[in-house]
Amino acid sequence: MSDVFLLDGEQVPFTVGQTVMAAARAAGRYIPHLCWHPEFQPHGSCRLCTVKADGHFAAACTLAARPGMTVDNRTAELDDQRRTLLQMLFVEGNHFCPSCEKSGACKLQATAYELKMMTPHFDHFFPDRAVDASHPDLLLDFNRCILCELCVRASRDADGKNVFAITGRGIKSHLIVNSPSGRLADTAMSLADRAASVCPVGVILAKGRGFVIPIGERRYDRQQIGAAEEQ
Amino acid sequence: MKPKIATTSLAGCFGCHMSLLDIDLRLLELLQRVEFDRSPINDIKTVGPCAIGLIEGGVCNAENVEVLREFRRHCKIIVAFGACAVNGGLPAQRNHLDLRDILEEVYQTSPGLAPGCSIPNDPELPLPLNKVHPIHEIVRVDYFLPGCPPSAEAIWKFLNDLIIGRTPVLGHGLLRYD
Known part of the structure; x- marks a missing residue:
């Protein structure tokens, strides 16, 4: 028992x-x-x-x-605090949902819907972050990174490749690619890797299939994340 | 007396206003209950005392600031209407770039321009701001209705809640950021 x-x-x-x-x-x-x-x-x-x-x-x-x-x-108290954390994540990066391929399947967005976040509230940072489109099968859009380190863990623990790491401290923390050039194309990363599909937001995206499932029919379009995860 | 609603589009694309028109025949029902003040719908150019002001678009130039403050002065409730008003939206995607660099590239150095092109400097043109701002960075905002654009259903639910004095609540499928 x-x-x-x-x-x-x-x-x-x-x-x-x-x-x-x-x-x-x-x-x-x-x-x-x-x-x-x-x-x-x-x-x-x-x-x-x-x-x-x-x-x-x-x-x-x-x-x-x-x-x-x-x-x-x-509780209302805990959900209020969670909403504030989400708002800080939204303003720290560039989370522009209307142009994001991950919209509707993004855990950051879905969690913000679940917690009824109506506004990012804080002043936006609008950071300047380049994308890495060097890899033939994968796109990296660092604008959307929330530093969850799931790609770091997946690449290290599941794929055994150590492709990703976080560098910098405090507000300067950011995701980097572990290759001499810093480009994803110069790593052993492949589309079949666990790290390629683990990103909860729209940083690591498979090229050429962004809209295979149309907006409006995606996982969290069909069901709110709380209900979807309670099954 | 019917409560008045004013609407405007600042640094937006009028997509949110198009979505407002998408409530279709319910517009007639809305007109039974409210009266439109300044709005692109009736082309009234000045805003008077209103119950609700719907602001589409972010703030990208000096005129936007003036219009937004005018709305704040006259409206009891200001609603950030759509993604751009809520978080700057598409126009704010220029915010990590230098304004002068953008203007020079668009009007002086990009390929295909006629010789002698220069950055427009007509006194009638409102001066652009260095950054595009969500409206809550300029004035106090009472409610936020996200979406690019918010769907007609979301707008209808939101306005109905507001008009009867209830805090607007958008359920699953109505609250969207895309």
Whole structure:
């Protein structure tokens, strides 16, 4: 028999060593997140999955579940904070949804819909970031990077290629390509790599298939992300 | 007396206004309940006291600033109407470039220009701003209706909520940024 904790008042079973996020996911419960992915080690960086566990704030993706723990998730207070985090992500990069191939299948956008973000609120940075179209099969648009490091983890842990890394500190942190030229074409990256399809936003895009599924019929067009992930 | 609505397009493409027209026959229903003040729909050029002002487009030049402030002075509720008003949208995609470089490239150095072309400098032309701004960076904004453009259904829901004094809520499929 497994132990249980309470997520927004409902019992969620877990096994010893499982995180609150993993247990919630296994039970079909949605905790908003961006940098967490079931296939990879938790990263704990986006802070979107911050919950209140027994009265203390903690990232659900790194917090080990404990028997009888009381976890608040979708409260007005936590969702307000999540919306503010999203707003900061939107103004830090250039997230221009009308021209983005990922629109409708983007987790940043879908999470912002879920949390009813009506405005980015803060002043936009409008950073100047070049795209890398050097690779024959893949396009890199750094304007949309949210520093989740899923591509870094996928390329290192699943593909064994170490194609991506984050460099710089604080507000200057940014995604780079690990090749002498800094260009994706000069790496071993291929379209079949896990890193090629793991990006939750529109940074790593397969060329030539951007609109195979039309806008309006994509995953989060059909279903809000919370409902989509609760299955 | 019916509440008045004013609308304008600043640095926008009038796409949001076209989407407003897409409410089709419901426009007649809307006209039963509100009266249009300044708007491209009736071509009234000055804005008077209004309940609601819908602002399409961001702020890219001095005239946009003047019109936006005029609307803020006269409207109880200002709505950022569409992506460009909400976050600068397409016009703001020039923001990482230097304004002079853009003007020189467009009017002086790009291929195919007639000899002697220069950057337009007519006193009637409003001066461009260095950056394109979402309207909330210039005036206080009460509500935001994102979308490029917001769909007719989203506009209809939003306006209905506003007119009866309810905080507008857009459900799945109506709240979109693209």
